[in-house]
Every structure is written in structure tokens, then in C-alpha cells.
Amino acid sequence: MKTDTIAAIATAMSPSGIGIIRISGEDAIEITDKIYRSKNNKKKISECKSHTIHYGYIYDGDEKIDEVMVVVMRAPATYTREDTIEIDCHGGVFVMKRILETVIKNGARPAEPGEYTKRAFLNGRIDLSQAESVIDVINSKNEFALKSSLSQLNGSVLKNVKSIREVLLHEIAFIESALDDPEHISLDGYPQKLESIVNKECDEIQALLNSSDNGRILKEGINTVIVGKPNAGKSSLLNILVGEDRAIVTDIAGTTRDVLEEQINLNGITLNLVDTAGIRDTEDIVEKIGVEKAMKHATGADLIIYVIDASVQLDDNDFDIINIIKDKNSIILLNKSDLSTIVDESEVRKYIDKTILSISAKNNDGIKELEDVIKNMFFDGTVSFNDEVYITNVRHKTLLNDSLESLKLVVNSIYDDMPEDFYSIDLMNAYESLGLIIGESVEDDLMTEIFSKFCMGK
Ligand code: GDP
Numbered sequence: 001m002k003t004d005t006i007a008a009i010a011t012a013m014s015p016s017g018i019g020i021i022r023i024s025g026e027d028a029i030e031i032t033d034k035i036y037r038s039k040n041n042k043k044k045i046s047e048c049k050s051h052t053i054h055y056g057y058i059y060d061g062d063e064k065i066d067e068v069m070v071v072v073m074r075a076p077a078t079y080t081r082e083d084t085i086e087i088d089c090h091g092g093v094f095v096m097k098r099i100l101e102t103v104i105k106n107g108a109r110p111a112e113p114g115e116y117t118k119r120a121f122l123n124g125r126i127d128l129s130q131a132e133s134v135i136d137v138i139n140s141k142n143e144f145a146l147k148s149s150l151s152q153l154n155g156s157v158l159k160n161v162k163s164i165r166e167v168l169l170h171e172i173a174f175i176e177s178a179l180d181d182p183e184h185i186s187l188d189g190y191p192q193k194l195e196s197i198v199n200k201e202c203d204e205i206q207a208l209l210n211s212s213d214n215g216r217i218l219k220e221g222i223n224t225v226i227v228g229k230p231n232a233g234k235s236s237l238l239n240i241l242v243g244e245d246r247a248i249v250t251d252i253a254g255t256t257r258d259v260l261e262e263q264i265n266l267n268g269i270t271l272n273l274v275d276t277a278g279i280r281d282t283e284d285i286v287e288k289i290g291v292e293k294a295m296k297h298a299t300g301a302d303l304i305i306y307v308i309d310a311s312v313q314l315d316d317n318d319f320d321i322i323n324i325i326k327d328k329n330s331i332i333l334l335n336k337s338d339l340s341t342i343v344d345e346s347e348v349r350k351y352i353d354k355t356i357l358s359i360s361a362k363n364n365d366g367i368k369e370l371e372d373v374i375k376n377m378f379f380d381g382t383v384s385f386n387d388e389v390y391i392t393n394v395r396h397k398t399l400l401n402d403s404l405e406s407l408k409l410v411v412n413s414i415y416d417d418m419p420e421d422f423y424s425i426d427l428m429n430a431y432e433s434l435g436l437i438i439g440e441s442v443e444d445d446l447m448t449e450i451f452s453k454f455c456m457g458k
Contacts, residue, residue, distance in 0.1 A: 003025055003026065003082070003119075004025060004027075004108075004109055005023060005024065005025025005026060005028050005031060005107060005108045005109070006023070006024055006025055006108060006109060006110070006111035006115055006116070006119075006328045007021060007022065007024075007052060007100060007103045007104060007109070007110065007111060008021070008022055008100070008110060008115075008116075009021055009022075009096045009097070009100055009113040010022040010086070011091065011096070014093065015091060015092055015093060015453075016091035017088065017091050018088050018089065018090065018441075019030060019088075019089050019091040019092070019095070019096040020086050020087065020088055021086070021087040021089065021096060021099050021100050021103060022085070022111075022116065023084065023085040023087070023103055023108055023351060024049070024078070024079075024080045024082045024083070024084045024085075024088075024111075024116060024119065025083065025108070025307065026082065026083060027084050027107050027108070028082070028083040028085045028108075029045055029046050029071045029072065029074075029083050030046065030072060030107070031085075031103060031106045031107045031108055032045045032046075032085045032087075033045050033046050034073075034107075035058050035059055035060065035102050035103065035106055035135075036054075036057070036058060036059075036068075036070055036087075037054040037056050037057050037059055037432060038054060038055070038212040039055060039056055039057075040329065044180055045070060045072055045085070045139065048072050049072070050072060050073060050074035050077070051071075051072070051074075051077070052071075052072055052074055053069050053070065053071045053072075054069065054070045054071075054072070055068075055069055056068060056070065056089065058089065058099050058102065059102075060098070060101075060102040060105070062342055064091045065095065065099055065100075065102065066090055066095050066099060067089075067090070068087050068089045068099075069087075069088040070085060070086070070087050070088070070089055071085065071087075071088070072085060072088040073086075073458060076123075077318075078118040079116060079120055079125070080116055080120050080123060080124050080125070081119070081120065081124070082123070084148070085098060087103075092130065094402035104399075110257045110351070117131050117134045118131065119436060127158050127438045128437065128438050129157040129158055129161075129396065129437055129438050130158065132159040132396075148206060150195065157208075157396065157437065157438070159439050160208060161434050161437050161438050162438065163205055164205065164403075165434050165435065166200065166428055166430055167197065167201055168427050168431045169196075169431055170435075171194060171197060171423075171424075171427055172411065172428055172431065173375070174190075174359050174383050174425050175187075175190075175420050175423055175424045175427075176424060178190070178420070179420060180257075181225040187420055190420075191351060191414045191420075191423075192414075194282045194410070195411060195414045195415065195424060198407050198410050198414075198427075199411065199412055201407060202404060202407050202408070202411075205400050205403060205404045206404065208400055209400050209401065209404070214385035217231055219271040220270075221263060221269075221270030221271060222269065222271050222272065222303050222374070222378060223272050223300060223301050223302045223303070223395075224271045224272060224273050224301060224302065224303045224304070224305060225273075225297040225303075225304050225305070225308070226273065226303045226304075226305045226307060227304060227305070227306050227325070228236060228306055228307035228308060228309070228321070228335075229309070229315070229317035229318060229321070231309060232307040232308060232309040232335060233307050233309060233335040233336060233362075234307050236335075236361035236362060237305070237307055237333070237335070237359075237361045238262075238273065239361075240361055240364055240367055241264050241266075241367070242262055242264055245418070258428070266371050266374065266375075267377070267437070269374070271303075271374070289293065291417050296392065300379075301328070301329075302329060303330065303331070303374065303377070303378075304325050304328050304329065304331075305330070305331050305333060306322075306325055306330055306333065307333050307335050307341060307361075307369075308332060308333065308334050308335060308348065309335055309336055309343075310334040310335060310336050310339075310341040310342065310343045310344070310358070311336045311339040311340070311341055311342060311343075312343075313342055313343065313344055314347070314348075314351075319351070322351050322352050325352070325354075326352055329377065330354050330355065330372065331354065331355050331356075331373055331374070331377075332348060332352070332354050332355065332356045332357070333356075333357055333359050334348070334356060334357070334358045334359070334363075335359055335360065335361055336362070337358045337360045337365060337366065338360040338362055338363050338365070345358070355373055355377075357369055357370055357373065378443075388394045393399045396437050399433045399434065399436050399437045400433075400434075400437070402429075402430075402433040403429075403430040403431075403433035403434050404430075406426045406427070406429040406430035407426065407427075407430045408425050409426040409429075410426045410427055410430075413426065424432075
């Protein structure tokens with residue numbers, strides 16, 4: 001079947017050194033022939049060898065649009081496994097658009113978002129989890145997130161999921177064969193054996209799921225709220241955290257002007273400081289109280305940093321905040337340790353049992369300890385990213401959960417002494433859910449192959 005040819009501007013839509021227009025599909029080369037002329041109008045692109053680059057001009061009819069380099073890559077050794085052309089042009093937005101329009105006028109259609117990667121998947125070059133990882137690579141906010149996406153791209157999710165599926169398929173095939181051929185294959189004692197196999201695979205899936213929370217935090221950052229009563233030192237702390245050379249700060253204006261999120265990169269871990277507008281805005285007394293903020297954000301936050309002014313007595317504001325954060329992931333900072341303090345750790349412990357640190361935002365004391373505590377809270381102190389498989393994708397997580405549920409039903413059926421075909425129904429559901437992660441459905445031929453192992457002589 002002939003697929004249509006797609007085209008898109010592959011580089012950012014902002015003025016830059018060069019821009020790339022990418023064309024993929026069966027007509028990519030033919031279309032380029034229509035619009036490209038080499039310097040002396042000697043050679044057509046269709047006459048050029050694959051994986052070569054050519055200097056010339058793009059024309060819209062008789063009008064010369066730009067001076068370009070054209071890269072020819074013939075199928076199948078391309079990203080999409082289709083014939084692919086890349087036109088390197090000048091990086092002005094207008095000229096890129098103009099070339100794209102010309103390409104489209106001559107037979108291509110605009111690519112949908114992610115369509116190149118979709119084609120790479122459809123043409124079997126990458127599996128679905130790898131395709132999704134490509135998107136993650138593009139969207140990675142920090143270095144560790146990038147590493148984890150790259151690890152998926154290498155197929156580590158694929159490998160884990162495949163090996164679980166193989167085990168499940170083997171058991172399904174065994175049950176089906178035994179039911180088919182009870183004379184030769186006995187199911188005596190099998191349920192117990194199956195139970196231990198299924199439990200082991202449940203553990204594997206659970207381990208993948210456990211890594212997914214870290215995965216999200218790595219990828220998106222730790223959603224953090226700083227709370228505390230006025231003058232406790234919230235903005236001073238914020239300034240320390242975002243200041244200095246370790247910090248990378250980006251202000252993301254939200255839907256309303258006063259919702260502001262700042263991102264801080266602490267040795268590779270990203271903290272998303274939610275709604276810091278109130279902290280910065282000294283006029284806004286209500287927001288500065290921090291109680292309302294705590295209520296508003298405590299539910300969604302991964303971490304609450306509660307700043308206490310240790311140089312003055314705890315008051316009702318503090319007790320309100322303590323009540324709100326009691327059951328949350330929080331760190332308490334006794335600020336202004338450089339002054340003679342009234343509130344100490346044992347005082348605070350009377351009301352709340354959390355990690356308590358003494359700091360001075362003014363003198364930058366205790367900040368290193370704060371960073372260590374945060375790392376310990378989220379990564380058990382060891383941030384090792386290379387070997388582990390992080391399921392950073394919500395879709396993967398949902399499907400892993402589905403497969404886990406199905407496997408638990410298998411174990412229940414064993415306990416309840418249900419007939420064996422009940423096992424295989426749920427095993428098959430788990431197998432299918434896992435298959436959806438990597439974009440594989442149940443393959444009849446694979447089934448047949450495995451069946452043949454058991455049904456000897458049939
Ligand atoms: P916020 O209202 O919680 O944001 O508090 P600010 O950060 O604006 O701080 C209130 C006041 O306390 C300012 O005058 C700060 O200079 C001061 N302050 C903040 N942290 C410290 C500290 O660690 N030591 C001392 N001595 N003063 C501090």
C-alpha cells in the first residue's frame with residue numbers, strides 16, 4: 001500500500017542559524033526533484049546516491065527561494081524506514097515556512113505532531129515504548145530525566161516486559177495444551193507451581209511500578225511548596241535556593257499572572273517551587289501568611305518545606321500550618337539560627353514528628369543539609385540512574401497495574417480451586433496488557449510455536 005508523503009519543519013520555529021525541512025515517504029525524492037536545482041543544474045536528487053548531501057537551490061516554479069543543502073536518504077536505512085529528504089536552509093521562520101509550503105504544493109502533506117516517530121514505529125524500527133521515549137527525550141527537563149528516557153530508548157522497558165510476557169505465554173500454552181491433551185499432559189500439582197511463577201512475575205511488575213514514582217519525580221521534578229508565617233524567612237530561603245551558581249531558574253507564568261512556578265536544579269534533581277508569587281510579593285499579606293497557600297497546595301505537593309522563625313514564639317499561624325502538614329511529606333526548618341533562638345527542635349517535636357533542621361537563610365547555613373535531606377527523602381540517598389528502568393510514562397504505569405491485577409486474579413483462582421481454564425483467561429489478559437506497552441498484540445504464530453513445544457506428535 002502506498003503511504004502518503006509527509007513534510008515538516010524539524011527545527012524550532014524561531015530565527016536560528018539553520019533550519020531543517022524534513023520530507024518522508026515514497027514521493028520524497030520525486031517531490032524534491034521538482035523543487036531543487038543543483039548549482040549548475042546538472043544532477044537531480046533522484047540520480048544521487050543514498051546518504052549524500054548536495055548543494056543547490058530551492059525553487060518555487062521560477063522563483064528562487066533559498067540556497068540549501070539537501071540530504072538524500074533512501075529507505076530503509078532512515079529514521080522512518082521510508083525515503084527521507086532533509087533540506088537544510090537558512091533558519092529564518094519565513095524562509096522555512098516558504099520552503100515547507102513549496103514542498104506541500106508539490107505533493108507532500110504536513111506531518112502531524114510525532115508522525116515521523118509514529119512511522120518509525122509502524123515500520124518496525126522501534127517499539128512503542130521506544131517511540132514514547134523519543135518524546136520524553138525531547139521533553140526531558142534535566143539531565144537525569146534524559147538519562148532515564150535514553151535508557152528506555154535502548155529498550156530496557158522492552159526487555160523487562162518481554163521477558164515477563166514470555167513466561168506468561170509459556171504457562172498459557174502449557175495449560176491449553178494440557179486441557180487439550182489430558183492423556184499426555186497432567187496438571188497434577190501444577191497450580192502450586194503456577195502460583196509461585198505468577199508471584200515471581202508479580203514482584204517483577206511491582207518493581208517496575210515502584211520505580212515509576214521516582215521516574216515521575218525525575219522527569220517532572222519534585223512539586224514543592226514553601227510555607228511559613230510572615231517574616232519566617234521564606235523568600236530569603238527561596239532566594240538562596242534559586243541564587244548562586246547551582247541554580248537554574250525559569251519563571252513559568254501560569255494561567256493567572258500571580259501563579260508562578262520556579263524550577264531549581266539541585267545537583268540534578270529538579271524542585272518545582274509552586275506558587276512562589278506570594279512569597280515574592282511583599283505587599284500581599286494574606287499570601288505571605290502561607291497558611292492559605294499550604295491548604296491550597298498541600299494535597300498536590302510532593303514536598304512541603306515549612307519555615308519557622310526560631311527567634312520568636314510559635315503562634316496560631318504555626319499551629320494551623322502544623323495541622324495541615326502533619327500527614328504530608330514535609331521538612332521543617334528552624335530559621336534564623338544566627339540569632340538567639342527561642343524555638344528549638346524539642347519544642348517543635350511536641351507537635352509534629354518530622355525531619356527538623358536548623359538553618360540560617362541569612363548566612364547560608366544548613367542549606368547543604370537541606371539538599372541532602374531532600375535527596376534522602378526521594379531517592380534513599382543514592383541517585384543511581386543508569387541501570388534502573390524507570391517507567392516514566394503514565395500509560396505504561398496503567399498497563400502494568402492492569403497486568404498486575406490480572407495476575408492477582410490468577411492467584412485467587414488457584415486459592416479458590418477454580419478450573420484451569422480460569423487461570424489462562426487472566427494470564428492472557430496480563431499478557432495482553434503488557435503487550436500494549438510495547439505495541440505488540442497476541443501473535444498467533446508465537447502461540448502456535450509454543451503450543452507445538454507441548455503438543456508433541458500432534
Ligand atoms: P518571609 O516573609 O517568610 O518571606 O520572610 P523574609 O524572607 O522576607 O524574611 C523576613 C525578615 O527576616 C527579613 O528581614 C530577612 O532579612 C530576615 N531573615 C530571614 N532569614 C534570616 C536568618 O536566617 N537570620 C536572620 N537574622 N534574619 C533572617
